[in-house]
Amino acid sequence: MTTETMVESDIAAILNNYPDAKRDALIPLLQEVQEKVGYLSREAVVKIGEHLNLPASKIYGVATFYNQFRFKPLGKYHVQVCRGTACHVKGSINVLSAVKQALNVSPGDTTRDGLFSLEVVACLGACGLAPVITVNGEFFAGMTPSKAEKIIRDIRKEAGVQ
Amino acid sequence: MLNIEINGKPFEAKEGETILEAVRRAGVAVPTLCYLEGLAPTGACRICVVEVEGMPNLIPSCSYPVGNNMKIHTHSARAVRARKTIVELLLADHPDDCLYCVRNQKCDLQTLAADLGVRDQRYGGEKSTWKEDLSSPSILRDPNKCILCGKCVRVCEEIQKVAAIDFIGRGSRTHIGTAFDEGLNVSSCINCGQCILACPTGALRERTYIKEVVAALSNPNLVPVVSHAPAISVTLGEEFGLPAGTDVDGVMVAALRALGFKYVFDTSFTADLTIMEEGSELVHRVSNNGKLPMLTSCSPGWIKFVEEFYPDFIPNVSTCKSPQQMMGAIIKSFFAERMKLDPKQIYSVSIMPCTAKKFEASRPEMMNNDVPDIDAVLTTRELAQLFRMRGMDLKNFQPEAADTPFGERTTAGKIFGASGGVMEAAIRSAYFLITKKELGDLNVEAVRGLEGRKEARVNIDGLDVGVAVVSGLGNAAKLLDEIRAGRNDLHFIEVMTCPGGCIAGGGQPLETDKAAIRERMKGLYKLDAEGPKRTSHSNEYVQRLYEEFLVKPLGEKSHHLLHTHYAKREVML
Numbered sequence: 001m002t003t004e005t006m007v008e009s010d011i012a013a014i015l016n017n018y019p020d021a022k023r024d025a026l027i028p029l030l031q032e033v034q035e036k037v038g039y040l041s042r043e044a045v046v047k048i049g050e051h052l053n054l055p056a057s058k059i060y061g062v063a064t065f066y067n068q069f070r071f072k073p074l075g076k077y078h079v080q081v082c083r084g085t086a087c088h089v090k091g092s093i094n095v096l097s098a099v100k101q102a103l104n105v106s107p108g109d110t111t112r113d114g115l116f117s118l119e120v121v122a123c124l125g126a127c128g129l130a131p132v133i134t135v136n137g138e139f140f141a142g143m144t145p146s147k148a149e150k151i152i153r154d155i156r157k158e159a160g161v162q
Numbered sequence: 163m164l165n166i167e168i169n170g171k172p173f174e175a176k177e178g179e180t181i182l183e184a185v186r187r188a189g190v191a192v193p194t195l196c197y198l199e200g201l202a203p204t205g206a207c208r209i210c211v212v213e214v215e216g217m218p219n220l221i222p223s224c225s226y227p228v229g230n231n232m233k234i235h236t237h238s239a240r241a242v243r244a245r246k247t248i249v250e251l252l253l254a255d256h257p258d259d260c261l262y263c264v265r266n267q268k269c270d271l272q273t274l275a276a277d278l279g280v281r282d283q284r285y286g287g288e289k290s291t292w293k294e295d296l297s298s299p300s301i302l303r304d305p306n307k308c309i310l311c312g313k314c315v316r317v318c319e320e321i322q323k324v325a326a327i328d329f330i331g332r333g334s335r336t337h338i339g340t341a342f343d344e345g346l347n348v349s350s351c352i353n354c355g356q357c358i359l360a361c362p363t364g365a366l367r368e369r370t371y372i373k374e375v376v377a378a379l380s381n382p383n384l385v386p387v388v389s390h391a392p393a394i395s396v397t398l399g400e401e402f403g404l405p406a407g408t409d410v411d412g413v414m415v416a417a418l419r420a421l422g423f424k425y426v427f428d429t430s431f432t433a434d435l436t437i438m439e440e441g442s443e444l445v446h447r448v449s450n451n452g453k454l455p456m457l458t459s460c461s462p463g464w465i466k467f468v469e470e471f472y473p474d475f476i477p478n479v480s481t482c483k484s485p486q487q488m489m490g491a492i493i494k495s496f497f498a499e500r501m502k503l504d505p506k507q508i509y510s511v512s513i514m515p516c517t518a519k520k521f522e523a524s525r526p527e528m529m530n531n532d533v534p535d536i537d538a539v540l541t542t543r544e545l546a547q548l549f550r551m552r553g554m555d556l557k558n559f560q561p562e563a564a565d566t567p568f569g570e571r572t573t574a575g576k577i578f579g580a581s582g583g584v585m586e587a588a589i590r591s592a593y594f595l596i597t598k599k600e601l602g603d604l605n606v607e608a609v610r611g612l613e614g615r616k617e618a619r620v621n622i623d624g625l626d627v628g629v630a631v632v633s634g635l636g637n638a639a640k641l642l643d644e645i646r647a648g649r650n651d652l653h654f655i656e657v658m659t660c661p662g663g664c665i666a667g668g669g670q671p672l673e674t675d676k677a678a679i680r681e682r683m684k685g686l687y688k689l690d691a692e693g694p695k696r697t698s699h700s701n702e703y704v705q706r707l708y709e710e711f712l713v714k715p716l717g718e719k720s721h722h723l724l725h726t727h728y729a730k731r732e733v734m735l
Contacts, residue, residue, distance in 0.1 A: 042342060046734055055325035055350075056341035056734040065332045071342065 010036050011044050015051045023052055030063055039070045067122075072110045075117035077155055079103070080134045084123030091144075092131035096120065098145035099133070102152045115159055116152070166232045175232075181223035182210055185236055192236050193245065193274055195362050196311035197224045199676065201320055207311050209245055209274065213238040220244055246278040252309050254285035256363075263307070263364040268672045270362035271309060292337060297345025299524045300353035300369055300517040301668075305337045308365040314338060314357035321661060323636040324467065326351035338365075341734045350470050350733045352635070354463035354659045355517030355541075355668015368517045368669060371538040372548055378509040378537070379422040385503060388418050389427040389489045389568065390513040393579030393664035394542055396685035397515065400671050401546035402556045406678040407685030412561020415569075417554055418513075419562065425497075427568035429512060432488040433575030433587070435707070436460065437698035439724055440482045441591045442715035444654055448625070453477045455628075455645065455652040458584055460484045462522035463659030465728060467635050472642050473730035481725040485578065486512050486519055487528050489568065490535025491723040496711045497568070505530070511538045513545050515579070515667030518659065527726045541669025570703040573693030580683045581633035581663035582609035582616060585656040589620055589629070590697045597623045604696050610687065612662050612680065615641065617652075628652040634661035 014032045018025050026048070033044050040063055042056075049056050063069040081096045100106065103116050110117040126132050129141030133148060140151060164175040168188050175184040180203065185192055195207035203225035211220035215233035220241060223234075235241065252271060260266050292305035312329065315338060319325040326349045330339045340349035358366045378384050395411040404410065418426045444456050459465060459480040468475055483491065489512065494505040512519065516539075522528065523536040540548065549556070563569065574590055577583030586606040593601040608618035609629065614637035620627045628651045632638045638657045645652070660666045665682035666674060690696060698704065712719045 042734060045341065049735065055319070055328070057325050057328040057339075057349075058319075060341040060343075061328035061330050064330045 007037055007041070008043065008047075011047050015047065018051070021052055023054055026052060026054065026059065026062060027066075030059075030069060034069060039073050041071075041073075070108055070117075070119075072108075072117070073114070075110045076115050076159070077135050078117050078119065079152075080119045080121050080124065081107075082122075082124045082126075082130070082132045082134075083120050084127065084130075086127035087123075087131040090130040094145050095131050095133065095143045095148050098148050099152065102149050115156070164228060164230045164232075166228060166230070166234060168234050169236055175228040179228055181212060181214075181221065181226050181228050181232070181234060184228045185212070185223065185234065190236050192223055193270075193277070194224060195270055195274070195309065196313060198313055198316060198360065201316055204312055204316070207309070208248055211241055211244050212236045213241050242278070245274070246280060249274050249278055249280055250284045253280065253283065254287060255289050256309070257289070257306050258283075264367045265364035265672070269364060290334065290337075295339075295346055296369075297347040298351065298353065298369065298521075299347065300520045301346055301351065301355060301358065302367050302369050303338070303346065304365050304367075305339070306365075307363045308338055309363055310336060310338070311362055312338075313360040313362065314366060317356045317360045318351075321634050321636055322352070322354060322356060322463075322467075322659070323471075323639045324350055324352055324354075327357075344734075348733065350735055352463040352466040352470075352659065353518035353521040353668075354635075356660060358517065358668055359670070359672065359674050368541055368544070369520060370544055370547075371520070371540060372544055372551075374538050375511055375540060375548070378511075381509075383507065384509040385425075385501075385507055386423050386509045386511065387425045387427065387493055387497075388423040388511045388513060389429045389432075389486075389493075390414065390418070391429045391486070391515055391519075391579065391664060392433055392576045392583075392686070393515040393667065393670075393682070394513050394545070396579065396682045396689075397542050397665065397670055398546060399556065400673065400678065401542070402549075404556070405681065407681035407683075407688075409685055409689060410556055412563070413556045413559040415564050416559040416562040417549055417556060420554060420559070421548065421552065423511070425565045427489065427493070428564045428571045428575075429485045429489050430571035430575035430578065431568045431701070431703065432485040432492070433460075433578040433584075434572055434698035434701040434704050435488055435492075435724070436482055436485050436578075437574060437584075437587050437591045438704060438708075438715045439488075439720060440480050441588050441595055441698075443480055443482065444588070444592060445595055446716065448627075448653060455630075455655050456480055458654075458656045460578065460584060461518070461657060461659045461664075462516070463518040464635060464638065464657045466518070466521070466731065467638070467659070469728055469731035470733055470735060471639070474646075475642060476728050476730065479728060481727060483528070483724055483726050484519075484522065485575075486514060486522065486539075487535055487726075488724050490523070490528065491530065492568070492707070492711075494530060494533060494535055495723055496707065505533050509537050510535065511540060512536050513542070514539050515542050515664045515669045516660075517541060517668040519669070527728075530723075542667075543669060543671060546671070567703045567706065570701060572695040572698055572701045573690040574696055574698045575701070576693070577686050577690050579664045580610070580686050581658045581661075582606075582611065582631045582656065583663065583686070584658075585609045585629055585631045585654070587698055588654065588656075591699045592627075593620075593622050594697065594699050596625070600697065609656075610683075612676075612683065614661060627654065629654045629656075631656045631658075633658040633663055635659055637661075 107120040131143045173188045194210045205222040205225040210223045212223045213235040295303040399408040399410040457479045498505045520539045574587035609631045616631040662679045666679045
């Protein structure tokens with residue numbers, strides 16, 4: 001099976017659990033699909049729309065209202081930058097702009113090579129370590145722009161060696 | 163009946179109506195930005211707030227039902243101050259470029275700011291910057307000018323059942339866009355332009371081709387030819403201060419000539435031609451067990467709608483090109499041949515009440531040897547703009563007749579401009595084609611009027627024919643769903659994209675409202691009642707076109723020039 005048909009059957013399986021669903025099932029459906037596939041693809045949005053009899057524009061509108069939904073697959077390394085209050089006070093805005101520049105993507109986006117994806121989060125619950133970023137769930141404390149850049153450089157190097 | 167008081171005067175309100183409806187019936191003007199007659203209110207803009215005695219807060223009148231003994235103050239100091247603040251807040255994130263705006267002097271926001279006496283910028287700060295969507299051949303979007311009233315979204319979803327656009331994002335990042343924020347050109351947008359008529363600001367406008375037309379008019383190597391759609395002559399006058407429904411055909415022809423058009427034709431001529439082809443096609447389908455019901459194909463928004471949403475009905479759609487494209491095709495074939503012109507020398511312009519016609523003219527099906535049949539489409543609004551640019555006022559012209567051979571029309575072709583007109587013209591001629599006799603009473607009242615759906619049964623020589631007329635694609639969708647579910651008593655269905663037909667098209671004057679549409683419709687039927695020739699088959703020049711060139715309806719030449727085929731279109735729905 002190709003990845004594409006796998007994703008298709010994943011979505012079909014999720015939709016099968018919601019027979020006769022109405023528009024109120026939209027958000028749980030979006031969450032389940034993203035959980036399973038990693039993001040909301042065009043195909044997924046169209047399939048969900050057909051199932052709930054909702055136009056794609058409406059689904060995209062609802063999904064973009066919430067920060068939790070993404071429309072591009074995650075990178076191999078998923079970077080979260082905390083912009084919560086404590087991190088903000090400790091200068092996380094500079095960390096974020098350094099990461100953005102190093103990756104050359106906006107929050108919510110994935111680098112072209114698929115290596116990194118960037119997400120801005122409101123709080124990671126590790127205020128004592130502020131400013132904080134995570135890479136695939138691993139915490140990096142007391143970030144500065146140059147420390148963050150080094151983390152990204154190291155990952156690139158490692159990926160290059162592999 | 164509810165007894166209420168509006169600004170100190172007693173008034174009888176109806177049970178179930180909103181405060182806004184009651185005060186407007188009482189003749190009191192309360193401004194609105196997001197209110198859309200006939201659709202459920204959203205209360206998004208709050209401009210319509212009024213003060214109601216005994217209620218602590220201001221009440222959005224558009225979405226609050228009137229109650230017995232209510233004492234309403236529509237223009238209390240508090241209500242007016244609130245309105246002014248709302249406008250000032252909207253302007254805080256609005257480009258101050260009224261001078262350059264397509265809506266200058268026709269903008270609801272600008273009018274409100276002026277009426278409320280907004281004279282300085284009270285709220286400063288950063289403004290949103292959005293990219294314009296210039297992708298569509300018909301409709302351009304500038305989100306910077308959008309005030310998020312949501313009218314375009316509701317018209318697109320609730321009236322047209324297209325839902326190409328919606329609110330995207332949240333908070334200060336909210337904007338209107340398509341699924342995945344793509345260009346309108348690749349979305350499900352059908353280019354009807356009803357959103358432009360609904361928009362209170364300059365956030366939506368047509369793609370204009372005035373520059374191209376002006377260039378062609380001054381190019382000595384080109385022969386500029388123009389043709390005007392049936393609905394134009396009863397609308398254009400409004401742009402020059404004439405009452406809605408006034409027929410300005412003759413003076414418009416004179417003005418078009420004065421612009422520099424070498425030949426002025428009337429698209430109602432090819433409307434007559436459409437009836438000959440489409441009527442023959444219907445007779446052919448009925449007598450050869452063809453696919454029924456047959457669906458009309460004049461309205462390009464509807465064609466794209468079928469391609470996207472109802473591709474299973476494509477075999478039902480008449481293969482006839484629209485009158486615009488038939489005109490384009492015969493100008494660049496028969497006419498070019500007769501005038502000994504290279505089709506490439508001819509610059510063919512059509513004046514349309516429609517933004518989707520711009521898209522239609524750009525379709526690959528509408529080319530002949532890579533030469534487009536129609537080079538540019540101008541809307542009613544653009545034509546008025548072009549006249550004004552040249553200092554021309556329709557009132558200063560003497561009527562002139564259009565050019566032969568495509569300037570001759572019957573009033574059957576003329577009523578194409580109103581919902582029901584194509585059907586009425588088709589019934590008149592189908593009756594003749596089948597029985598060789600004229601229909602006793604040419605008026606088919608059952609298919610006239612502004613209702614979204616009209617149905618009738620017509621007896622043609624013992625054959626019971628079921629016909630339906632729908633306008634507004636929401637109404638079309640409902641009917642197609644009935645047919646999908648097994649309804650089979652209809653033979654012929656006329657579909658117009660815009661509610662009311664071309665007289666209410668997306669290219670019509672921005673002031674278009676229900677009253678204007680009604681008057682334009684009256685104007686068309688008045689012409690028909692007075693017309694010397696009221697059946698398409700009695701158009702002498704159409705008959706001569708068949709004798710000298712096309713040979714016969716559905717013949718080989720017709721097939722090549724006047725007919726086409728459509729296919730399923732893959733877009734995100």
